[in-house]
Amino acid sequence: MGSGKSTVRKLLSDHGLATIDADTLAKEIINNDPLTIERISSTFGKEVYDADSRLIPAVLAQLVFGEIKKVEVLNRIVHPRVFEQVDELIAGFKARGHEVVFIEAALFFETGWDTRVDMMVTVSAPEKIRIARVQKRSGLAIEQIKARLLHQLSDEEKVERADIVIKNDGSRKNLAELVQRFLSEHDFI
Numbered sequence: 001m002g003s004g005k006s007t008v009r010k011l012l013s014d015h016g017l018a019t020i021d022a023d024t025l026a027k028e029i030i031n032n033d034p035l036t037i038e039r040i041s042s043t044f045g046k047e048v049y050d051a052d053s054r055l056i057p058a059v060l061a062q063l064v065f066g067e068i069k070k071v072e073v074l075n076r077i078v079h080p081r082v083f084e085q086v087d088e089l090i091a092g093f094k095a096r097g098h099e100v101v102f103i104e105a106a107l108f109f110e111t112g113w114d115t116r117v118d119m120m121v122t123v124s125a126p127e128k129i130r131i132a133r134v135q136k137r138s139g140l141a142i143e144q145i146k147a148r149l150l151h152q153l154s155d156e157e158k159v160e161r162a163d164i165v166i167k168n169d170g171s172r173k174n175l176a177e178l179v180q181r182f183l184s185e186h187d188f189i
Helices: 007-013 022-032 034-044 057-064 070-093 127-138 142-149 155-161 171-186
Strands: 018-021 101-104 119-125 164-167
Touching: 007 018, 007 101, 018 022, 018 034, 018 070, 022 034, 022 057, 022 070, 022 101, 022 164, 034 070, 057 070, 070 101, 119 155, 127 142, 142 171
Parallel strands: 018 101, 119 164
Antiparallel strands: none
16 A cells, blocks of 8 residues: 555556556456455445445445454455456457556455466555555545555565565656666566
8 A cells, every 4th residue: 555556557557558457446346246245245244335335445444454354354255356357358458469467456465466477566665655645645544554554465575575676765757767667677668
């Protein structure tokens, strides 16, 4: 959260590269896939959805964050469906001639994405900066952000496990330069 991975995905897309936002796919699945809606409702209670079967994120967050087992159950409901959708999107990109597809996901290691890709690129930023970014865009309290971060691997562990690290502790311009360097060094452009 708050590392800048969405900004990196946008910069990659701006270069004409194929990108997938797995987190947005997960939100679409949670709100539109009848089987997923039923499984979440029956597991966590009907009150997590409104009358139009739209997830009420604050209600679900209150039920699962801080409860590692509940987060794991939620991930087991949602992520297999996300994997299926990503596989379909990748096939479409490859059919259109893309050799490389970049996938953005918040819980890459936690949900097993790292076993499904050829290269892991981690966008890293100091926790203080990440918290400030999330707070600015979401309005969440620092305690809420920290509780959510507890369900993710530490930045240090992600950096250790990644093949490539893009350190995002500066300006957007600096980040764009780092992405450009990454793309050039790896012959993606």
